[in-house]
Amino acid sequence: MTAVPGPDGVVIEGLVKRYGDTVALAGLNLAARSGEILGIAGPNGAGKSTLVKVLAGEVTPDAGTITVQGRPWSPQLGASRIAIVHQEPQLFPNLTVAENLLAGREGSRGGRPRLAPADVDMLRETDLLPFADHLLGDLPLALQQRTEIARALVRNADVFLFDEPNSALTEDESAELFARMHTIADSGRVVFLVTHRLAELAAHADRVAMIVDGSCAMVLAPPELTEERIARELVVGRAAVTRDDRADSRRDAVPLLALTGWTHHRAKFVDVTMQLGRGDIVAVVGVEGSGGRELVRSVAGFERTHGDATLAGRPVRSGGDVAFVAADRADSLFDNLSVGENLYIRQGPAIRRRLGLLKRSAATRLARQARSDFLVKTASLDTPIRALSGGNQQKVAIAAALALAPPVVVLEEPTRGVDISSKAEIYRLLRGFADAGGAVLLYCTEDSEVFDVADRAVVISAGRVAGELDCTEFSDAEMLAERIALLTAAIPVVGGSTHQSTGDAA
Amino acid sequence: MTTNLVDQPVGHVADPADRERPTVAQFLRAFARVGGLMATVALVMVVFAAASDGLFLYPDNLLGLLRYMSTIAIIGLGLTVVLVVGEIDLSFANLYGLSAMSMAVAWINWGWPLWVAILVALAVAVLVGAFNAFFTSVVGIPSFIATLGSSTLIFGFTLLFSGAQRFAPAAPPPGRTMDAGEVEFFRGLSNQSLPFGVPMQVLWMIVIALLFWLLLSRSLFGFRLKAIGGNPVAARFARLPVRRYKFWAFCIAGLSAAVAALLDFSFIGSIQPDAGQALLFPTFAAVVIGGASLQGGRGSVAGTLLGALLLAVIANGLALLAAGSFAQQMFLGVVTIGAVVLDQLTRNWRRDR
Numbered sequence: 001m002t003a004v005p006g007p008d009g010v011v012i013e014g015l016v017k018r019y020g021d022t023v024a025l026a027g028l029n030l031a032a033r034s035g036e037i038l039g040i041a042g043p044n045g046a047g048k049s050t051l052v053k054v055l056a057g058e059v060t061p062d063a064g065t066i067t068v069q070g071r072p073w074s075p076q077l078g079a080s081r082i083a084i085v086h087q088e089p090q091l092f093p094n095l096t097v098a099e100n101l102l103a104g105r106e107g108s109r110g111g112r113p114r115l116a117p118a119d120v121d122m123l124r125e126t127d128l129l130p131f132a133d134h135l136l137g138d139l140p141l142a143l144q145q146r147t148e149i150a151r152a153l154v155r156n157a158d159v160f161l162f163d164e165p166n167s168a169l170t171e172d173e174s175a176e177l178f179a180r181m182h183t184i185a186d187s188g189r190v191v192f193l194v195t196h197r198l199a200e201l202a203a204h205a206d207r208v209a210m211i212v213d214g215s216c217a218m219v220l221a222p223p224e225l226t227e228e229r230i231a232r233e234l235v236v237g238r239a240a241v242t243r244d245d246r247a248d249s250r251r252d253a254v255p256l257l258a259l260t261g262w263t264h265h266r267a268k269f270v271d272v273t274m275q276l277g278r279g280d281i282v283a284v285v286g287v288e289g290s291g292g293r294e295l296v297r298s299v300a301g302f303e304r305t306h307g308d309a310t311l312a313g314r315p316v317r318s319g320g321d322v323a324f325v326a327a328d329r330a331d332s333l334f335d336n337l338s339v340g341e342n343l344y345i346r347q348g349p350a351i352r353r354r355l356g357l358l359k360r361s362a363a364t365r366l367a368r369q370a371r372s373d374f375l376v377k378t379a380s381l382d383t384p385i386r387a388l389s390g391g392n393q394q395k396v397a398i399a400a401a402l403a404l405a406p407p408v409v410v411l412e413e414p415t416r417g418v419d420i421s422s423k424a425e426i427y428r429l430l431r432g433f434a435d436a437g438g439a440v441l442l443y444c445t446e447d448s449e450v451f452d453v454a455d456r457a458v459v460i461s462a463g464r465v466a467g468e469l470d471c472t473e474f475s476d477a478e479m480l481a482e483r484i485a486l487l488t489a490a491i492p493v494v495g496g497s498t499h500q501s502t503g504d505a506a
Numbered sequence: 507m508t509t510n511l512v513d514q515p516v517g518h519v520a521d522p523a524d525r526e527r528p529t530v531a532q533f534l535r536a537f538a539r540v541g542g543l544m545a546t547v548a549l550v551m552v553v554f555a556a557a558s559d560g561l562f563l564y565p566d567n568l569l570g571l572l573r574y575m576s577t578i579a580i581i582g583l584g585l586t587v588v589l590v591v592g593e594i595d596l597s598f599a600n601l602y603g604l605s606a607m608s609m610a611v612a613w614i615n616w617g618w619p620l621w622v623a624i625l626v627a628l629a630v631a632v633l634v635g636a637f638n639a640f641f642t643s644v645v646g647i648p649s650f651i652a653t654l655g656s657s658t659l660i661f662g663f664t665l666l667f668s669g670a671q672r673f674a675p676a677a678p679p680p681g682r683t684m685d686a687g688e689v690e691f692f693r694g695l696s697n698q699s700l701p702f703g704v705p706m707q708v709l710w711m712i713v714i715a716l717l718f719w720l721l722l723s724r725s726l727f728g729f730r731l732k733a734i735g736g737n738p739v740a741a742r743f744a745r746l747p748v749r750r751y752k753f754w755a756f757c758i759a760g761l762s763a764a765v766a767a768l769l770d771f772s773f774i775g776s777i778q779p780d781a782g783q784a785l786l787f788p789t790f791a792a793v794v795i796g797g798a799s800l801q802g803g804r805g806s807v808a809g810t811l812l813g814a815l816l817l818a819v820i821a822n823g824l825a826l827l828a829a830g831s832f833a834q835q836m837f838l839g840v841v842t843i844g845a846v847v848l849d850q851l852t853r854n855w856r857r858d859r
Binding site: 302326331332335345346351352 | 720724725726727728729730732733735736737739740741742743744745746803804
């Protein structure tokens with residue numbers, strides 16, 4: 001390891017990135033010193049992943065400067081000096097470890113590239129030498145990741161950014177990874193660690209930057225750098241959308257949907273037991289990769305599972321019993337259809353005439369009704385769906401599902417990327433649906449959403465239910481978020497899921 | 507099934523003036539493709555009329571042109587359905603040969619009754635459609651590959667079972683006499699003139715186009731078909747019957763190729779195994795020029811009819827000018843690529859707006 005980084009480290013000043021009306025980075029300032037591990041924490045949507053993408057050169061910022069070891073950031077610099085280590089290594093699975101190490105540095109002389117002595121040293125140093133001739137795709141994830149690190153080291157990268165690096169690793173593999181991370185930092189390089197796992201930030205980072213709403217809210221350093229403190233800071237200053245009156249919502253919910261021993265066929269979640277009553281809004285809370293997304297999708301019938309799911313005592317028919325709305329509007333709306341058509345596309349017999357003809361009058365009536373019930377702001381029902389604002393598009397997606405009046409609706413992140421007023425309206429609509437006797441199951445990654453809309457929160461971590469919270473017991477969003485963070489962290493972060501990771505790698 | 511799950515919001519009463527009227531801009535946008543095509547057809551016709559010293563405009567020539575158009579249009583309408591649902595079918599050209607040949611063998615060689623032989627042809631078409639659908643939406647092979655494979659497969663099969671011969675009801679194999687009534691009836695399916703010398707096949711085209719218009723623009727099937735082609739992922743999440751609809755789309759495409767083949771067989775009076783191969787690119791180009799998107803979710807009966815007309819005009823005009831088959835081949839290549847480029851451009855244009 002021969003990197004001789006300058007004393008400057010990485011300095012980020014006034015970084016701004018907007019996506020349409022959404023501000024992902026709002027003038028972010030951040031300085032990382034050489035030789036330290038700088039943790040980056042923040043709620044979903046705070047701008048963490050945009051920051052990673054900007055550093056990696058995948059996204060061009062609208063304003064701001066980044067200086068790496070005294071030199072301004074440029075695409076060339078980004079490519080050669082900054083190494084991003086992802087959860088899923090982005091390498092060539094069809095090449096050997098040695099070839100992966102060389103790829104991109106073959107030179108222009110033609111012929112088959114050979115390992116230089118420095119490359120062999122690097123393989124030895126990273127304990128990859130025994131695997132040099134193995135196909136990368138045949139190796140476990142941890143070794144693939146280590147190959148990615150070796151690749152970066154051999155081309156002398158001096159900034160390392162680990163993005164949720166160990167979410168799929170076993171305990172031993174994680175420990176090995178963190179040891180390597182410390183070695184890299186000790187050699188005078190800059191290491192960023194982006195992770196949802198607060199315990200690891202507290203244990204391994206020298207300092208932790210809290211990113212909230214696109215800027216760096218504060219930097220925690222010892223002695224304040226504790227897991228509890230990070231959890232608390234994560235939720236400070238987040239405005240709660242008007243919280244509805246949950247006191248009068250029915251607490252005497254009749255059990256409607258019940259899951260027992262509910263297990264994903266690839267063990268993304270294991271042995272989940274859960275109940276959902278009429279009038280209930282239950283949020284499954286978990287970070288990406290926790291299995292929460294798969295859990296709600298499985299209830300809607302889009303994942304293979306073992307175990308029992310019953311609706312009012314009989315097996316669930318995912319076809320008629322559950323309507324599903326995916327998080328991404330690209331997966332729930334039809335771009336080639338109008339607003340009105342999107343509102344009634346899920347309807348069947350209600351819009352069918354004799355001989356299978358489309359009953360336009362009924363369809364238009366349904367669409368009009370849905371538009372006024374769900375307060376969709378559109379010039380006309382014939383307007384192309386793309387012409388609507390994001391919030392209104394999301395309302396259309398949800399309205400189309402609720403209008404079917406199924407016993408259960410399942411929604412993923414129902415207000416992701418939606419403005420605050422649409423958010424409040426969507427929450428009100430879900431509450432109205434529940435009050436009319438429906439059951440709502442949500443997958444949430446944002447704690448504030450859980451507080452604003454859910455009666456109960458089922459916290460899921462590493463594929464297991466870490467705990468269940470009664471949201472009505474919490475008087476403010478911060479307290480709820482803190483409890484969720486602690487519950488998430490309470491599950492042994494890396495242990496206990498050995499079988500799972502082997503299952504996933506297969 | 508009402509949506510009164512939520513209290514009606516205060517102050518939002520349905521406004522009587524709030525009619526769902528398409529705006530002028532929307533109308534123009536919808537009309538742009540059809541209008542542009544009409545103008546193109548007119549322009550090309552003028553050019554050919556001038557270049558051929560008016561020969562192009564002779565009634566006999568125009569009527570022949572219409573007959574050729576009807577073949578392309580009938581097959582093309584089936585292909586449109588497959589494109590709307592977001593798939594592609596390259597097997598229709600050889601299916602054209604297979605269905606007419608199986609009908610010919612059953613009727614002429616084996617002496618089966620005419621109506622049974624016609625049913626055999628239609629059944630073969632549905633079977634091939636089901637085959638394509640199975641490999642596309644159950645096995646999960648891209649339809650481009652699946653239908654390219656089935657195309658070659660059925661061509662080989664056609665050659666095999668027919669002995670690579672040509673069949674004509676007027677010239678049955680030695681020792682077999684055809685029922686004169688059946689022969690006359692079959693000939694009359696397509697080879698007779700309506701008033702003003704309009705070929706019977708044009709009437710067939712009009713009837714079939716009406717059926718397709720009902721299917722694509724007025725039925726629940728067509729509406730959902732468009733949604734499935736526009737966003738298959740959302741369609742799956744919305745629980746639309748994606749597989750079933752793709753299955754029907756392939757069967758419809760197969761059936762329309764078979765119908766066109768039988769009508770052509772009736773008109774021409776003979777059929778050989780590779781009869782449909784020359785139709786592959788003209789049909790494909792006509793449908794794409796007509797506005798059906800290779801990315802799925804778009805396509806119309808009017809567009810496909812005009813696309814077929816344009817292709818027929820051009821093929822006829824080039825033949826009149828004695829441009830030669832090599833030039834026509836080159837021209838078809840240019841038109842096919844041009845049509846796809848046009849599709850790509852309009853798609854980008856729509857997205858950028």
